[in-house]
Amino acid sequence: MKSLGIVEYRSIALGLQAADSMVKAADIKLLISQVVCPGKYIILFTGKLSSVKAALEVAAKPPLDTVLIDTYLLGNPDESLIPALYGACEKGNPEAVGIIEGYSVASIVGIADEIVKTSPTKLIEIRMARGMTGKAFALFSGELAAVQASMEKAKGALLENGMYLHSAVIPHPDPQIWEAL
CATH class of the missing domain: 3.30.70.1710 (BMC (bacterial microcompartment) domain)
Structure with missing residues (x-):
């Protein structure tokens, strides 16, 4: 795994829309894309650093930014x-x-x-x-x-x-x- 991106939304609908937009815009592989409590949506994905950065940019564009809780970019995640x-x-x-x-x-x-x-x-x-x-x-x-x-x-x-x-x-x-x- 070269880079890992994490995105967290407070909307299931927009979270799922974001996941779709991200995979269409950047060469990433979804590891986790799911609903978690209490109605949040999380997306964990991997790819080249440039692709993960591009996906994170898509994840923060309007209207997605209005329900964005947090993002994180790991350039070289630990194997554990x-x-x-x-x-x-x-x-x-x-x-x-x-x-x-x-x-x-x-x-x-x-x-x-x-x-x-x-x-x-x-x-x-x-x-x-x-x-x-x-x-x-x-x-x-x-x-x-x-x-x-x-x-x-x-x-x-x-x-x-x-x-x-x-x-x-x-x-x-x-x-x-x-x-x-």
Whole structure:
């Protein structure tokens, strides 16, 4: 995967229209194009960087811009990102677990990518708005200090764009919690 684009709308109708316009305008491949709670529409797609940028430009044109919640462009996404969206990652080190929760799927996916690229933490899972009133969250594991630093960094980044909700670090999670992840 060369580049990954993420778009999030608060309209199902215009979200689906946007997905169609994007694939017609740029050489991209849809990975996810679906409805999530509460009536949001998310689109994740891949392609060459120039194609992904072109699709993101289409995604923000009128009238789509009136229902656009968030977008994110990842130039070289971490290889664990897509498996994390499906809950298919290895859990890593059980010394600590970090959870970052936000209002935007696009922002959570973007910050998850940044964290795993810049820290010795491991991405466990990303959950995208289904059954969570539109929220999203990402789970990480690793050594306590690394997880704590990563959650502070993620919190700061999400606060900047108004998408932060909560975060937590669980040192030495109980085996029942670890298995439930």
